[in-house]
Amino acid sequence: MLDSESLNALAERLSPGAVLTDPDLLQSYRQDWSFDPESGTPAVVVRAADTADVQEVLRFAVDHGVPVVPRGAGTSVVGGSTAVDGAITLSLERMTAISVDRGSRTAVVEPGAATADVKAAAADAGLFYPPDPSSFEICSIGGNVATNAGGPCCAKYGVTSDYVLGMTVVLADGSAVELGGTRVKDSPGLALTKLFVGSEGTLGVITSVTLRLVPRPASPHTLVAYFPHMSDAAAAAQDIAAALSPSQLEIMDSAAIGLAEDFIRMDLDRTAGALLIARSDAGLGARGEIDTMQKTCETHGATDVFSTDDEFEGEVFDRPRHAIYEALEKVDALISDDVAVPLRRLAELTDGLAAIAERHGTTIVSCTHAADELTHPVLGYPHGDDAAAVAAAAARVEIHELAVALGGTVPTEYGIGRHKRAALAAALSPELLALNRRIKHAVDPTGILNPKVLVSALGETDGRAG
Amino acid sequence: MLDSESLNALAERLSPGAVLTDPDLLQSYRQDWSFDPESGTPAVVVRAADTADVQEVLRFAVDHGVPVVPRGAGTSVVGGSTAVDGAITLSLERMTAISVDRGSRTAVVEPGAATADVKAAAADAGLFYPPDPSSFEICSIGGNVATNAGGPCCAKYGVTSDYVLGMTVVLADGSAVELGGTRVKDSPGLALTKLFVGSEGTLGVITSVTLRLVPRPASPHTLVAYFPHMSDAAAAAQDIAAALSPSQLEIMDSAAIGLAEDFIRMDLDRTAGALLIARSDAGLGARGEIDTMQKTCETHGATDVFSTDDEFEGEVFDRPRHAIYEALEKVDALISDDVAVPLRRLAELTDGLAAIAERHGTTIVSCTHAADELTHPVLGYPHGDDAAAVAAAAARVEIHELAVALGGTVPTEYGIGRHKRAALAAALSPELLALNRRIKHAVDPTGILNPKVLVSALGETDGRAG
Structure with missing residues (x-):
């Protein structure tokens, strides 16, 4: 449990206005677009202003043994940012900067930027950011990266992962690491950039993304x-x-x-x-x-x-x-x-x-x-x-x-979140579930990051945990 | 050290003709195209015929505490498949099957298949496998996946990782896992497929790859x-x-x-x-x-x-x-x-x-x-x-x-292998090196897989280990 004293101490280390504890405000961060009636109520919402804020929050969370639910625009339809009782909801909504470099055909964006704004900024530079989830006008780019979002354009242009060259991510221990680079051929070690894409906030909190842009196509x-x-x-x-x-x-x-x-x-x-x-x-x-x-x-x-x-x-x-x-x-x-x-x-x-x-x-x-x-x-x-x-x-x-x-699969475009965990558990062999868990544990050993989504909450045996 | 008794016992569990111990033959597996004068000499070369052979070899290696160097066509120019003294070189050269499905625009290929043969099989079905490393006529597709190979076509078509939808990989403990799927939007857990692409044989041994194919373009x-x-x-x-x-x-x-x-x-x-x-x-x-x-x-x-x-x-x-x-x-x-x-x-x-x-x-x-x-x-x-x-x-x-x-980077298209480890160490922050090591350790806890390449051999402090 987080008492007001510790929350005050946290607030002092964060940007002004970052910490929300007003009960009415907390209510508005309970659910995402999955409208889960079983959503919890966060003990606190932190609206981070920068990477340093995110680092402070994660250090605080580990110190206090409190889970963290990262949240972008809250448009997950599978419960990816549904609140956990007594936990910290870490909102990235204030981090909305977008910077396009036409020369290298890249954009550096903060996670709270609306996908529509990223697409518009690319277009202003004569370039194109293809991924087009149907929610693109209201969802955030950080959520797109966290879920490896798709859309109709994937028929030709591929999914979000194909456009993520690098990122800044804050790990559970509060360290900030720069993954990937600015080029498709950069290879600074294991392909961790691609691992973090689609990890639904269970491996770290993305605070900046370097996106690949392509030439603007002709009108269709x-x-x-x-x-x-x-x-x-x-x-x-x-x-x-x-x-x-x-x-x-x-x-x-x-x-x-x-x-x-x-x-x-x-x-x-x-x-x-x-x-x-x-x-x-x-x-x-x-x-x-x-x-x-x-x-x-x-x-x-x-x-x-x-x-x-x-x-x-x-x-x-x-x-x-x-x-x-x-x-x-x-x-x-x-x-x-x-x-x-x-x-x-x-x-x-x-x-x-x-x-x-x-x-x-x-x-x-x-x-x-x-x-x-x-x-x-x-x-x-x-x-x-x-x-x-x-x-x-x-x-x-x-x-x-x-x-x-029919020979198909269930865990697909929207990600897993809370609501497709049973389908995920059914799709994973015991060995593959174990491998997922080993990776999760290696990156987030105390399990504080978005503990109810993706593989985090799958049990060793039944995988259908609540 | 591996004695002849244990090697005989291994040979009995593998496909006929898999085990090579003739000293002249071993010599031919010492080097790759980096022609490293400091290459070791393998204790044994195993030419696997199927996934089961690879599983047996890895179980044997862990039991005997002996490193395994996976090897495709041996065309690495950075020492990716250079032999280690007294270790097992695990050649995939006999696993060359290619199966193309035009309906789903995918190919299932074994790692030893020549990239040129994969491209030809796709073309025979009216489709196109884009990646074109300059060695494509002699390198193997498994090596392309292990190094995330590129080529001139990347200007338009992207790198190997963009075409890998799924794979069968044998982990260090001998378990075989199916990663990914057959579609760009399949998401069975963490994005492990993409993590294994470019991992240079340090996380597992790939025994089958599902590749995405695209419509054949017009002649240029x-x-x-x-x-x-x-x-x-x-x-x-x-x-x-x-x-x-x-x-x-x-x-x-x-x-x-x-x-x-x-x-x-x-x-x-x-x-x-x-x-x-x-x-x-x-x-x-x-x-x-x-x-x-x-x-x-x-x-x-x-x-x-x-x-x-x-x-x-x-x-x-x-x-x-x-x-x-x-x-x-x-x-x-x-x-x-x-x-x-x-x-x-x-x-x-x-x-x-x-x-x-x-x-x-x-x-x-x-x-x-x-x-x-x-x-x-x-x-x-x-x-x-x-x-x-x-x-x-x-x-x-x-x-x-x-x-x-000039604001550029060194670890790029060819991968890291042995010869770019100093450049890699210089490019990685301590936190990022630690994260790479944690992932490696989670997947290969005894460190038997290709121990001298990529991050495997980077020390905690200096990173420039031999």
């Missing part, structure tokens, strides 16, 4: 294609991804098409089995790529195909994809999940989702990043309806079982 | 441009890399131009300060990219610029780059080194190389992967001339000092 051309059956859309996507590098290759299932049409009324074909929305940003090559995509879709039985080289019209074509989230948020509690199955099994997955939805009386629609074989089942149920919440939770378990039965 | 267009001064070439390259994604962006210094012309007589301009050789594989966009490169080069004072869309002629344009190695190998002992400096300091680096060459009577030419800020100084001196060898070694130390003085 966009294609949409309706298919009678999901299996045809998946086959078309597979051929497209083997032949071209689309900058987006998304597939909505029929439930998603219907839900979007209910919400935005843009004459979508509700009778279709799937809607493929693809893009090419290949500049002078984009027209040819779109033509090839069109032919491929038609070969696989697409009924209607439309394309545009106009950026604004392309946004309209892409609108249904965003509408499914807006539609569900408006009336329901929403769970966005993520699973991966081989593309050739995608139709079985979406058929299965429909059956699970029917069985549990839960709305389930899906959108798939086809080039990455990553499907987001999105569940909706009435706010405040406890029975429906229970049904949705049961549906989610069945979705995970289905993905595994 | 090629541009060459002469500049009076290196600083102009570097400035042009910097602008090109910020605006486009060339599939190659190389710069030869004046010494390299002269050496190539001596060897291949193709009327290169010996008076030039630099020769830039760039490529675009952007298909329909390639012509436009080459035009933009040409204008950029001219803006920065290029004297002569030539380009071609013919693949064969493009190979001729690229010929001087390869000629420098062939020229030196023909008459001299050759050391290919690697350092990185910011592009804006590249001219200072190449001027410094010329001064160092003059001072030590050593041939030094350089070729730079400009988009990655990675320069290969290539040193040559007469075979068997001990004084010249000493001078070249001294020159190399000065090159490293110069790179650091």
Whole structure:
């Protein structure tokens, strides 16, 4: 337990205004976007202003044996920054500096910077920071690094890890280390930069990141294609991804098409089995790529195909994809999940989702990043309806079982957090779990860092710890 | 010490013909391409046929307290697979299987497969495995993964780590673990796949790798441009890399131009300060990219610029780059080194190389992967001339000092091995060295894996252990 005396002593060593203990303020740091009813209440929230603040907090935490939950914008949907009772929530929200160097095509950013601001700063220098999680306008870049965030652009550009060249990270003992460098070929020892990406705050607290930027691509051309059956859309996507590098290759299932049409009324074909929305940003090559995509879709039985080289019209074509989230948020509690199955099994997955939805009386629609074989089942149920919440939770378990039965996996794009630990435990062999634990223990021997997420909380034997 | 009785017992547990103890054969496994005169002689060479063989060898090694040096094709130029006296050299040369799945754009490969064969198998499926270390025709894919190999294509396509999705690795205790998965977004726990890439055989022995493949690009267009001064070439390259994604962006210094012309007589301009050789594989966009490169080069004072869309002629344009190695190998002992400096300091680096060459009577030419800020100084001196060898070694130390003085780094593309440990030790803070050691110890607690390379042999204090 942290008494007020020790907290006052901590506050004196930190930047002004860093320490929050007001109960109302603490409440606002309890949950993240997973809205976990079992979230704890932090004993204190520290809003660090710099690396030195983070070092002080971690030294203090080890001295007092108190866990630390690092927190960016709090947009985790798997409980990655859900508070722990009596612990320190260490917010990076005040550390928002962004510095772009056009000459070396790099940006040095603080973890609290909004991903949208990082993308905008790159664009101002004529460059491009690709990763585009759907929350990019509100999430923080530190959270993206901590979870190795993805997005539709990964079809062509890869995930966050592919853009992280180096970082400053504060370890559990309060030491600050510089990992990596400023170049893709820098190799100062073991590849620790990449190890810390996706470690969800369990190995250290990132206080600065060096990002690789790329030349700004041309504005995209966009294609949409309706298919009678999901299996045809998946086959078309597979051929497209083997032949071209689309900058987006998304597939909505029929439930998603219907839900979007209910919400935005843009004459979508509700009778279709799937809607493929693809893009090419290949500049002078984009027209040819779109033509090839069109032919491929038609070969696989697409009924209607439309394309545009106009950026604004392309946004309209892409609108249904965003509408499914807006539609569900408006009336329901929403769970966005993520699973991966081989593309050739995608139709079985979406058929299965429909059956699970029917069985549990839960709305389930899906959108798939086809080039990455990553499907987001999105569940909706009435706010405040406890029975429906229970049904949705049961549906989610069945979705995970289905993905595994189809030769797929569950621990994917959103990270593990608290809520995918059971899925992680099921996916790890005892030897691999042991290896994860040995690495965790080597870096954070007292286990104070984000103790309820990722592998931290997995037991030696059952892995399903609470 | 390993006696013949224990070796016989080991042989009985391994695939037929795995164990080599013939002294003449052992000799051929002493050195790698670093030709270290201080290389040891292995007590035994095991040529593993499968993962089970590797597991047996590691269990045996731990039981007997004997180090293991994993070895692929033996093409390390930094001593990554140089033998240790009395140790086991564990060769993966017999494990050469390659299996490509076009549907998921992945290849599952055994570590002994030649990188050229992996690239060919991908091409046979209409796909592309980008990494292209200059040794790709003779090196093994396992070695590429162990060193996170690069090459000219990294300008556009990134390094080996960007293509490794998963792997089977045998740990020091003989357990085999499956790391990663088959998709860029798979996240089964900590990012251990990426940690093992570049670990140079010090954390485990890789017995299978799942590689990401990409669509096959169009055949490249090629541009060459002469500049009076290196600083102009570097400035042009910097602008090109910020605006486009060339599939190659190389710069030869004046010494390299002269050496190539001596060897291949193709009327290169010996008076030039630099020769830039760039490529675009952007298909329909390639012509436009080459035009933009040409204008950029001219803006920065290029004297002569030539380009071609013919693949064969493009190979001729690229010929001087390869000629420098062939020229030196023909008459001299050759050391290919690697350092990185910011592009804006590249001219200072190449001027410094010329001064160092003059001072030590050593041939030094350089070729730079400009988009990655990675320069290969290539040193040559007469075979068997001990004084010249000493001078070249001294020159190399000065090159490293110069790179650091110019704000650059030394531990880069080739990995660390034995020969860059001093440079690594100089580049690591005490905290970062300690973190590397903690990870190493967590994974290989008895320290039997490749004990003389990378961080394994760095002392707690001086880091310059032999």
